[in-house]
Amino acid sequence: MAYRRFCLLAGVAAVALSGCSAPTAERLVAEIRADSNRDGVVDDKDAGAEMNGAIILPNIGDVARRCPSSTSQLPDAELAACHDAADEVARAPEYLAPLVTLPIGDPADATGQVAAVGAGADKIRIFVKRQDTWVPLRPDTNLTEIELRNGATLGVDARDVVRDKTIWDGTVTVRFTVRRGARTETDDVVLRVAPVVLHNHTQPAQSVLVPESGDDRSHEQFVSEFGAAAKASGIDAPLVRMRTTDTWGQDFVEIGYVSMPGPGGKNVSLRIAIRSPQPEREGGRAVFDLKGPGVGAIQLGGFDNRLVDAFGNVETIPPHIHNGREFPTGRVIIGTGNADDPAVRSGELEKFFAAQQVQTPVLLDAGWLVVGHVDEFVQFLPATGGRGWRPAVSDPRRGLEILRELQRGGHGGERALSRPDVSERTIDEVLADEKFVARNEVAARKIDENVERLVREVGFRPEEFVRIPGLYESGGIPEAPEGLVAFYPGAINGVLMNASNYVAPRQWGPIVDGRDVFEAAVTEAYRSVGLTVRYVDDWESLHLGGGEIHCGSNVLRQIEQRWTAP
Numbered sequence: 001m002a003y004r005r006f007c008l009l010a011g012v013a014a015v016a017l018s019g020c021s022a023p024t025a026e027r028l029v030a031e032i033r034a035d036s037n038r039d040g041v042v043d044d045k046d047a048g049a050e051m052n053g054a055i056i057l058p059n060i061g062d063v064a065r066r067c068p069s070s071t072s073q074l075p076d077a078e079l080a081a082c083h084d085a086a087d088e089v090a091r092a093p094e095y096l097a098p099l100v101t102l103p104i105g106d107p108a109d110a111t112g113q114v115a116a117v118g119a120g121a122d123k124i125r126i127f128v129k130r131q132d133t134w135v136p137l138r139p140d141t142n143l144t145e146i147e148l149r150n151g152a153t154l155g156v157d158a159r160d161v162v163r164d165k166t167i168w169d170g171t172v173t174v175r176f177t178v179r180r181g182a183r184t185e186t187d188d189v190v191l192r193v194a195p196v197v198l199h200n201h202t203q204p205a206q207s208v209l210v211p212e213s214g215d216d217r218s219h220e221q222f223v224s225e226f227g228a229a230a231k232a233s234g235i236d237a238p239l240v241r242m243r244t245t246d247t248w249g250q251d252f253v254e255i256g257y258v259s260m261p262g263p264g265g266k267n268v269s270l271r272i273a274i275r276s277p278q279p280e281r282e283g284g285r286a287v288f289d290l291k292g293p294g295v296g297a298i299q300l301g302g303f304d305n306r307l308v309d310a311f312g313n314v315e316t317i318p319p320h321i322h323n324g325r326e327f328p329t330g331r332v333i334i335g336t337g338n339a340d341d342p343a344v345r346s347g348e349l350e351k352f353f354a355a356q357q358v359q360t361p362v363l364l365d366a367g368w369l370v371v372g373h374v375d376e377f378v379q380f381l382p383a384t385g386g387r388g389w390r391p392a393v394s395d396p397r398r399g400l401e402i403l404r405e406l407q408r409g410g411h412g413g414e415r416a417l418s419r420p421d422v423s424e425r426t427i428d429e430v431l432a433d434e435k436f437v438a439r440n441e442v443a444a445r446k447i448d449e450n451v452e453r454l455v456r457e458v459g460f461r462p463e464e465f466v467r468i469p470g471l472y473e474s475g476g477i478p479e480a481p482e483g484l485v486a487f488y489p490g491a492i493n494g495v496l497m498n499a500s501n502y503v504a505p506r507q508w509g510p511i512v513d514g515r516d517v518f519e520a521a522v523t524e525a526y527r528s529v530g531l532t533v534r535y536v537d538d539w540e541s542l543h544l545g546g547g548e549i550h551c552g553s554n555v556l557r558q559i560e561q562r563w564t565a566p
Contacts, residue, residue, distance in 0.1 A: 032176035053192035059157035060296035090134035096155030107148035120172035195356035207237035218540035233501035246283025251310035277302025277348035337367030370475035370483035394470035493548035
């Protein structure tokens, strides 16, 4: 019965009777409307759009900053449970999705209720606006006579994100029921909780996060240099210090967002800080300190403190189309040691991102690395033409070739690593090390296999990949005797600030004629896609621990304003 149109004006649904009269007094009609076609306006029902459902947000920020900090003695579960949708108070009504009931005509002797029914009914909240107050509607709460006569203005939100689609897929039905005597009329709308979407690196950085340094002077030096590089890259916001000395700021938190279409073509969005499924990782509690106005925080499940469950093991492919299927928010990449062995896969991460239903995971083999994270060998860079971005991978073959070129040029006697306080092995000695060369050949083959998988999954052409020079060596870990770590600080494990600026770890390569030759090759690779590279020394603070700048930081990126989720 699509015969009226409702407009959303400043968050209030107003009736526009498009040449149609209200139901007569004799009729008893129940009609409820939502933004079923996801255009930011509450309007007529459309059968196709209604199947997908109007979007609602998990309203889990902390607008009044009332929740305890990570330094409290509260257990993790209680910290996670404190947010704006934890009770029946509409603390942040700006994140309520609008619904309206249509006038029923003469409400004499009639009663009406609006309630969620079926699966997910306990996972949302429904409010009715009375004067300037949002009042919670319980299943047995009657609408007033005025609300039945004129139509009620409603707001709906969710108490949580969707976590496991086998338990709940995020859809819920809201029913408007009108009764008069023995007669009952109902009308339903379908709602869907907005998916948590991860940022991709083509979205510009707005601010940068780093863990606190404690008394670690090398980390404080890194933070100082990194902050200067961010500012020089156009990031005006000061560094955000996360309340933990867990060095690996990328691993225990990933920043995503949820959004719904809003009035005037603008999205209504809420950032979501996701704690990694590593419950024994104490530093992860710092995620709850990010909670505040416009920012929610969630804790995933998991067990122990497995490296495979860290967010350094997750990257996002930017938006693309492949084989006729559109991925408007891209796809996530998750690293695994063996796609067929659950013991070396992150079941929690796979389950969570599958539940969002928008960024279908792609699994890559990272089991050849000691740490085993995808950010050690792959990234995605903005570029002109084509998709507007290109994939990049670490290139050990190019790394070896740089050293061989120097050797052929008569520089084999130069130190392979120019940092003063490390190995004095020469280029000749490094290239004579058969195990070193063989390990990099293994790394190159493993990266080739991952490139082939990305070609199949995304539709890349092999020549699209930007090749970033890099070399690997044995990690010397008894538990992972074949595992590799970066020899030179992994340039690919840097931070993309925007379409023009990239921050990479200083390379400490061979110096010839006063120039770091390896660093110059890295600079040229990034320059090929229009990026200016700024280098930061992370040798002591991060590199010696098995990671680089990307591993030791995090970024708040610009939220996509085009509505893209299904």
